[in-house]
Structures are given as C-alpha cells and as structure tokens.
Amino acid sequence: MQKPLIIGITGGIGSGKSTLSHLLRAEGYSVYDTDLEARRLQNEHSAMRKKLVDMFGKDIYNEQGLNRSALGKLVFGKPELLTKLNAIVHPLVMEDFNSWVINRYPKKMLFIESAILYESGFNKLVDRVILITAEEAIRIERVVKRDGITPEHVRARMSHQLSEEEKSARADFVIHSDDNKPLVDKMRKIIVELLDIRNTRINEAISSGDNLAY
Numbered sequence: 001m002q003k004p005l006i007i008g009i010t011g012g013i014g015s016g017k018s019t020l021s022h023l024l025r026a027e028g029y030s031v032y033d034t035d036l037e038a039r040r041l042q043n044e045h046s047a048m049r050k051k052l053v054d055m056f057g058k059d060i061y062n063e064q065g066l067n068r069s070a071l072g073k074l075v076f077g078k079p080e081l082l083t084k085l086n087a088i089v090h091p092l093v094m095e096d097f098n099s100w101v102i103n104r105y106p107k108k109m110l111f112i113e114s115a116i117l118y119e120s121g122f123n124k125l126v127d128r129v130i131l132i133t134a135e136e137a138i139r140i141e142r143v144v145k146r147d148g149i150t151p152e153h154v155r156a157r158m159s160h161q162l163s164e165e166e167k168s169a170r171a172d173f174v175i176h177s178d179d180n181k182p183l184v185d186k187m188r189k190i191i192v193e194l195l196d197i198r199n200t201r202i203n204e205a206i207s208s209g210d211n212l213a214y
Contacts, residue, residue: 014139
C-alpha cells in the first residue's frame with residue numbers, strides 16, 4: 001500500500017491557514033486541524049483529561065467540557081506551565097494524527113494544519129511544509145476583526161510563535177496571502193509540484209524494488 005505524502009500547513013496567527021485548509025478540502029483533500037482535534041481530545045480522551053485535571057485542577061472543566069478560558073488564564077505568562085500543558089497535549093495529538101493517516105492510506109496526499117508546527121515538533125511527521133504568511137499589520141487587523149480582541153492581545157499571542165522569517169527559512173513553499181492574488185491559484189500550483197514529488201518517490205521506490213515506500 002502506498003504511503004501518502006504528508007504536507008504541513010503553518011503560519012502565524014491571522015496568516016490565512018484556515019482559509020487555505022478550506023480551499024484544500026473543497027478540492028477533495030483531507031486536512032487534519034491540530035487545534036480543532038486537540039480541543040476534541042481534551043474533552044473526549046480520558047487519559048488526556050485526567051492528566052490535565054491532575055496538573056491544573058478539576059475547575060478547568062465544566063458541564064460543556066474544557067474551560068479554555070480558565071486554563072488560558074492559568075498558563076498565560078507562565079512558560080513553565082505552558083510547557084507542561086504542551087507535554088500532555090502534543091504527544092496524544094500526534095498519536096491521534098498517526099491513526100488518522102493510517103486510516104486514509106489510499107489518499108495521494110494528506111495535510112496537517114498547525115500554527116505551531118515547528119514549536120510542537122509536528123514538522124517531524126511531515127514530508128514538506130507550506131508556510132502561509134502576510135505582513136504583521138494585516139495579520140493583526142484580521143485577528144482583531146475575527147476574534148474581537150485588542151491588537152496588544154494579538155501581539156502577545158504572536159510572541160509565543162516563531163517569527164515569520166524563521167518559519168519562511170525552514171518551509172519548502174511560501175504563500176503570501178496579502179498581495180490580492182487568488183489564493184486558490186497559488187495552492188493549485190503547489191499541489192502540482194507536490195504530486196510531482198510524490199510520483200518521483202514512487203518511481204524511485206519501484207526502481208529500487210521497494211514499491212511499498214510511497
């Protein structure tokens with residue numbers, strides 16, 4: 001069975017990751033949203049839930065599930081607690097993602113969206129990375145409008161992420177979402193390149209006698 005090519009999608013807050021993921025889904029591709037799935041697991045995964053309660057107290061949960069606001073207040077401005085939180089959540093999200101991939105093996109390509117792809121170590125699970133980016137002022141404006149928070153709050157959230165420059169240097173593909181050019185056209189151009197990469201790997205695997213590699 002041929003392994004799908006795994007593509008990471010990352011970018012700072014307000015860069016357009018969710019829009020890109022939406023366009024990919026519209027084209028028939030599967031995208032694993034790490035933030036969305038982490039929220040699901042925080043409520044449904046009994047082992048994760050127990051670890052979070054043991055670490056942060058039972059008051060972080062209410063009748064609706066995890067009180068993200070309460071948890072956020074506990075870890076905000078406390079890097080040591082944020083590190084402990086991530087140490088609980090990230091490994092179990094990775095485990096869930098690996099199961100998700102296995103269940104979709106017939107797919108040619110699979111995508112994983114993560115704002116903290118590099119910071120969390122999720123980049124180790126992917127074959128290529130797409131960075132979507134925009135000027136900081138535009139990203140701040142987008143998030144202020146979307147979330148109804150202050151620019152200062154947005155900048156505080158940005159401070160916990162790698163700089164766009166560092167992510168750009170590490171990414172395989174970079175999409176600028178602030179130049180008024182259709183995002184879907186940029187996406188489709190990259191997909192063509194990714195399919196070429198996958199086909200090349202398949203041919204190389206067949207030539208070497210290992211036709212199960214890709």
